[in-house]
Amino acid sequence: MTWRREHTELTTASRDAVWRRWTTASAWVEDDPSLAAAELPSDLRVGSRGTVKNHGTPRQTITFTRLVPGRAMEFVINLPLARLSFPHSMTETEHGLQVTHAVELRGLLAPLFGVLVGNGIARGLPEVVRLVVTNALAERAGSAPATAEQGDRAGS
């Protein structure tokens, strides 16, 4: 059973800049307001492990399952009887670069975890993707990264 939600932004940011944000631990914390800390190995490859810590929750181990420079990246967190994965992809189109972040749950308990954890993560996806592309743009312009406050959390 698979449960999936995704969010796509169209942007003028460059592939390289987005890729750097996907693969740099300090950028993860800047781009995802729910993250308190992230640690990634410097030589990322499929099978590499890192850790992420959300505010108010214990540190979790993540494993990279896909790394296609400038195109796609995916990492997973193993849950009891379910696998939580985060596929990232980008596609060049004639109108700009399409950047997609998804959250996917697979396994027997996927529907349950979808309700328990997936929905919360999915709600935050638009803000994260917008921060990734905005900060990727800022990287080119050489300005300070945007924060969640300057960013664009919709609604209250």
Add this chain to the structure above:
Amino acid sequence: MSTPPLVDVVVVGAGLSGLTAARRATQLGLTTRVYEAADRVGGRVWSTTVAGVHVDLGGTFVGPGQDRIVALAAEVGVSLYDTYDTGANVVRWRSQVKRYRGTVPPLGAALLDVARIQATIERAARQVPCGRPQDAPGAAALDAQTLGGWLRQQHASRTARDLFDLVSRTTWGCDADHVSLLHVLHYIHLCGGLSSMLDTAGGAQESHFVQGSHEVAVRVAEQLGDAVRTDEPVTRIDWDDDGALVHTDRGSCRARRVVLAVAPTMRRKIRFNPELPAAHEQMAQRWPGGVLSKAYAVYETPFWREQGLSGQGLSDRGPVFITFDASPHQSREGVLLGFVGGPQGRAWDELPEAERRVRALASFADLYGPKALEPIGYIDQKWGADPWTGGGPCAAPSAGAVVPYYSHLATPVGPLHWAGTETADRWSGFMDGAVRAGERAAVEVLRSISTQADSTQADPTTEGAPA
């Protein structure tokens, strides 16, 4: 040094309100001069041409009951046409795209809750006296909270709160958490209710101007001729009970009366000598302008009409959260207008032009399909960045800023009178309110000058206007 010229009334600000005040004052036989800080007249109404098509960058729509702006436009030969309202509206909500008819989108079970909140707001708004919000029953308590805080107190569903955030962004240029509930209720009452404020057919979005709203300002200014000085901000006003000396960087002008037709927050940019009562400075600080931007995409044809869509859309995704069909009158091109505002609007405003364009077009495509990504022209206007209008569409007083300060908005101080849409007693915040306020200020000035003339005749020791 030569003596500065003397006029009956100096008007500060050539937005619709100031221009109307000057026009009416002239019609009443008063001599006028209008100082405008920007290099153009119109203030929060402005227009341009994109791919050969006219677009309104600021105030656009008018509706039933807004008879003063409609009358002014008719007087200067600017005509109206109906906003395109045929076919289904479209909403993108919680990642799903749906078609619907009418003002309220199909939001499932949450719709009942939206209706409950709407009815409660309408009832409460009717309790707030027009032009005297501070006298409403429980005014201080209403003013102490924001619209957002009140919605939570009412246990409004998340959908209802998100929907009212969209209403708040379009109307006041801020989220519901940032605007005084008392102001919201008063504002709604001044519009005659939520429906007349929000609807297209029968509401404030019913029509727009063939030649554009800016053309109304341009034509009024043309009629006023040399009296209007653009690119000349007023920097200081020396005043006493008999009149004022109005300073700009290029010179000064004596006036029996001054009409300040600038947004409340813009009053702070002028030095007053003697200083205004402290509440005026505080009010100017606590009545900031909202942040609302507009994005226009021009297409070869209004392709959404072929799909049975009206061009009116709503989205919880952003950055564009509301769209309208703003296609020109009797012309083949199609124009989509999108509003961008609230916290997302501020972030979007900061982006480079190319990125703003891509994101706005992606929003249009969310609602109307990939054809929306291929316009023949695009432009956006960021009102939050405008140096002289203080943002838009209008002032958004925060919690606690209405009861203590409302009465200072329009009450004259010596020879200083106040106009601007925020001071209007109907349709405040709209172009119609701007015109009403200008008309009121002109009459007020005439009365005040006549009263002074009467008392001067009665008292032979009184001298004329100040040097």
